[in-house]
Amino acid sequence: MGGASHAYKEMAFLKRLKKEYMELKKSPPPGVVLDDSVLENNITNWIIHISGAEGTLYSGEQFKLNIKFNDKYPFDSPQVTFIKPYLPVHPHVYSNGHICLSILDRDWSPALNVSSICLSILSMLSSCTQKVKPDDDSMYMRFAPSNPKKTTWVFHDDSV
């Protein structure tokens, strides 16, 4: 029984990833482009190009996102980071690319997907009013784990 359910999970996991991949390739949200050159080898490690929306502080800038899925996806959130040096100067983005965003942590729901993550990140960028690094950036750099999912995030600022 355990084996069967494991096989089911494996299948559902790959099926969903493939489906999301096709969907994102076919009709991506504006400003989001999937880098499929990397994808060939490993379906659990995606790279996504994001362009800052027109009329915002990040207009004309290009960023790169790295999304890694573990086999608990979509029940566990994926690991999402910006790739250096393509990261925005933003109060919720640390110099190592880690993003402080509640849906990537506490507020993750299996009904969310890569497209909704990209949209959330775009909207986080768009609503920013001042290009500054996080207050505790230098502190975080010293102690940050390599996986942002291991950080205990505190989400206190809903405005940006």
Add this chain to the structure above:
Amino acid sequence: MAEIEEEDFMYDYEESDDEEDEDEEGDFVSDGLLREDSVPSGSKLKAEWQTLSPDQLSKKMFEIVDDVNAVFQLPTPHVRILLTACKWDKEKLMERYYAGDQEALFREAHLIHPKKRNPNPVIVVRAQSTSTCGAAASSKQEYICDICMMSYSTDHMMGLECGHLFCRPCWNNYLTVMVMSQGRAQTLSCPATSCDIVVDEATVLELLTDGEVRKKYQYLITNSFVQDHPLLKWCPSPGCCNALLASNNVEHEPVSCSCGHSFCFKCSRDPHEPILCTYLSKWLKKCDDDSETSNWIHVNTKECPKCSATIEKNGGCNHMICCNNSCKAEFCWVCLGPWEPHGTSWYNCNRYNESDAKSARDAQMGSRAALERYLFYCNRYMNHLRSSKMEAKLYEMVHEKMKELQQLGMSWVEIQFMKKAVDVLCLCRQTLMYTYVFAYYLKKNNHMLIFEDNQSDLEIATELLSEYLEREITSVSLDQLKIQVQDKSKYCEARRKVLLEHVYEGYDQDFWDFTEL
């Protein structure tokens, strides 16, 4: 109830010390077996408690739920969730349900108010799933599950009252991950984005198929019941699955579980009469923080008589020059007086009693008095702590002695007084240990003098009892030994009781002055 009787029987030792009937009952040879039927005295308002096994625990939970449900007539799982939101306070829930804002109550509990429930959630979902994921929900009652993105017919889909539908395998996976890797049970919510409607017990158990996961889920539910309920506590003993239910708010009395472990109901630590939990926490923190450090400082350093900087002498002669740049005082390490009059006597000081040296030491005394005081109580506390760690050894030794006595012709029943005496000894040691913590936080007043008398009385008696127990059996006649041990342990018990009653009287009548926390 068979369990309760058994519990009384097993824990007679621990409990009996607070009970009046002990003294009246002259029959001291008896152990638990004979005293089983002794009735606890009603002289003091005592908390009563009972041990609940895991099965009894869930029975108890449903009892409370049923009680409330007799009035509410709601689905059982919902009542449980409402009760959790009110910390299992039936009266509070009733009051809020009937007199307060019902909608707020349901919102807080993350439930949909029964009046707002959609009579036919499936219709809502169809509209939602087509609009949110844009996938084709075909007209033939096919739905896309937002998690696995596969389409299913209606009967494969499942949703709560919020109307978010997902396929059963995804529900099962979602709940499994939540229960197994995140340890969530009470707070399981609908998987839809930012939907906080709670998944009730019946639904979870219907969806979960794996036995292990179901077991863990049920454990988590029971655990949160115990943790949320103010009158329930897990027995902290490793490997014990029982919980204790108190009849009313337990203040400082220790309780004992049917597994044999006694503990403080409030803080789950070992019983710590007579000190209160708050002061004990403070004390333990203090001991952790600085007992070793202050000991070291006390033994190895002195303070500069001029600027009070703490100085360690790591070699050389007695001629000290303070390193503090703004001080540079020169003094003698031995008498702490100024160095000048010492001249060339670098290695011995004969000025110890000169007035200037004396006043320098007196000044230092003041700053060290607090430390001295702490060390005084700490040393005595540690002493008893060390002794209590030897308990197991003591029991072993007495066990050997008991065998010896049996060989000398005493019957098994007759020698039980030895074991009883060790029980009393351990209990008295434990109490004495905490009396030093109590005394440390106490300000001097007349009652403290009485308390200290009680304390030293108990201490002397306890040490004597300990001596009697360790004595060679051959040194006295058997009858004499038995009488001495029994008398002493009876005396110890009585003294312990007097001491504790005095302390509790003080708590009740507020005659203890504590130093500020």
